[in-house]
Amino acid sequence: MYTTGEKLQLIVQFHEEVPKLFNQYSLSEKHASRDNEDLPSAVLNGFASTLADNNSIGKQRTQSKVEDDEDDEVAEDIEQMVQHFNRPEDTEVGVVLSFQGSVRVRVTESFQEDVSLMFESFLHRNGTLYTCFTQNGTRMYFDDENGIVPFPEELYGEGKFINTQNKPDKAAGDIKQDINGSSGYLENERTSSFYIPGKGMTMTYIFEERTNVCKYFDSDSGAWLILPLLWEANMDFIKHRVEQVKDALPSITDYKEILAALRLCNYDPDEVISMFYAMFGDSLAAIPEQNIESMSFTRDVYEKERQIENLKNQLEERERDLENMRLKCKHLEEEKDHLIRRTEVLQNQVDQLQSEHEKFLKEISEFYRKSSETPNPGPSTLPLKKEVFLKLIKEAHEINVCNNQLRVVAVHDLSDMGQQLKNVQNLMVNMKKSNHELEEIRALYQRETLERKLLYNQLQELRGNIRVFCRCRRDDGKGEHLAFPSDEDILVNHNGSKKRFRFDKVFLPQCTQEDVYEGTLPIIKSCADGYNVCILAYGQTGSGKTYTMMGNDQRPGVNIRSIRELLRICQERERIKYTIKISMLEIYNETLRDLLSQNGNTQLEIRSQGKTIFMPGLTETEVLTENDIKTTMSLGEKNRTVASTKMNTER
Ligand SMILES: Nc1ncnc2c1ncn2[C@@H]1O[C@H](COP(=O)(O)OP(=O)(O)OP(=O)(O)O)[C@@H](O)[C@H]1O
Incomplete structure (x- = not known):
């Protein structure tokens, strides 16, 4: 971060020769951290219960909360598949689902038959989880685009099936008998198995127990609601207990995992420590360095969030x-x-x-x-x-x-x-x-x-000093390959496999030029305060970089709007003298050209001096009004177009 006094310069680069590293770094970094975060919860929470008819399951039914997007998707897939098997309206269908175990579909008397489907989960090495079942000897799965289709053979070598057809072992049956003393198709509803590294397939059972729950009074709804995990994490009472667990087990780095365990164990840190010891045993003693780093990173994030909140409050007060x-x-x-x-x-x-x-x-x-x-007339002279x-x-x-x-x-x-x-x-x-x-x-x-x-x-x-936004262009001709599960995520569907990309913000195809500009507005203000800022558009040819940055007369892009805003701020701050200068250059085939030079074709060189990088001779045009900006930019645009036409002809 440099302060530059009163000189502001906005350099816009148009061509896609910009190093890809910029984008890739932030993508892979974020994605990697998300993957690590999600894995335990995806596995631990992999239990979905979808009920077409609650009554048919009776009191024993389990409602598990699916907390992860991927879990949601799997539950959705299963639901779609179940609908595929559904009968006409007069048929009641009771379904108990566990996407890691088996799924039973019970058809009532009107059909006079039982249909049992075994569901399997296939974990692709890119992290995608496919839920499959076998129909007429063929393994099928639900594809978002094509519905239920055979599972592609080429995927077999790219992942593995997990918990395939795991029959509950005897112990599970025993527990079930002990607890419920009942039998029937609900017998294994709470029973499942789960692969624990180092322990192999292990039986799990969902126990029903009373635990303390931390709630807050929501005056809007007039009800006591459960505190979201993040809020709870900031309570002194909780923080103290989390710290106790962390001190005892420094290798457990996941804050959320400790919180969840505390919730389960009635907020008793000793019980949590015992639980982790029981689960991970001696491996807890080894403290990998990166875990400590990641732990301190998590702490830093919480700290930063609190700072941001404080700063926001201070800002509002000021x-x-x-x-x-x-x-x-x-x-x-x-x-x-x-x-x-x-x-x-x-x-x-x-x-x-x-x-x-x-x-x-x-x-x-x-x-x-x-x-x-006035003369005094004497008695003698004037009678x-x-x-x-x-x-x-x-x-x-x-x-x-x-x-x-x-x-x-x-x-x-x-x-x-x-x-x-x-x-x-x-x-x-x-x-x-x-x-x-x-x-x-x-x-x-x-x-x-x-x-x-x-x-x-x-x-x-x-x-964050570097923010990566993604704008998706409308393309009516092509099918729906993209899904937008949140403001920050894009799910790309390619040949049946889905890949998630995470950004600071995703602009949907229907987002307007104003929406995109709103996203960049905060850094324009920083620019007027003397900070160096750079807005860079990067993408495949025809993806809309020029449209986003330049726009047209009816829908101006980020460039015009930013400089308009800069002019407005400069006029508002009467006591400060600002100078705004524009430079435009194009990088094409490793060559730099000054787009505002007299002949519009002057070649430039890049030089560096210490940390400063500059291009001697680059034209800087001072602008005072919006009209100046438009004239200057259209000159640059014209030179750019002329140049590229020439190059096209030369080829
Ligand atoms: N969000 C959008 N809404 C409407 N039209 C768009 C949008 N994005 C791009 N376009 C249109 O798509 C076409 C290609 O866009 P544009 O020229 O901006 O792509 P580009 O990435 O700059 O391409 P190149 O790298 O080849 O210069 C243009 O006609 C543009 O008007």
């Missing part, structure tokens, strides 16, 4: 905090804007009052000046008439009144202005405080965003 802060920030910003507007209004009022005040003072001083300049004199006194009085009124108004206005100034000062102080608070919240927000990003990328790393 996101909630961030949302609150974002709201608070927004609120403070609005308050700040409001205060600024209010301050501006008040400032205008103050300015207006001040100019009015100045104007008023001017008027007063003008008035005084004029009144002092003052009585009326004029009275008029002047009246006017002087009025002016005095006016003057006093103006003084009152001026004093009032001045105190008003003082108050307003005080308000403005308070507002300014508040605004500074809010600004400070805003800065603090902004810093906190940035810190939280950074932490969220780190947690997010940590989560991605924990989920």
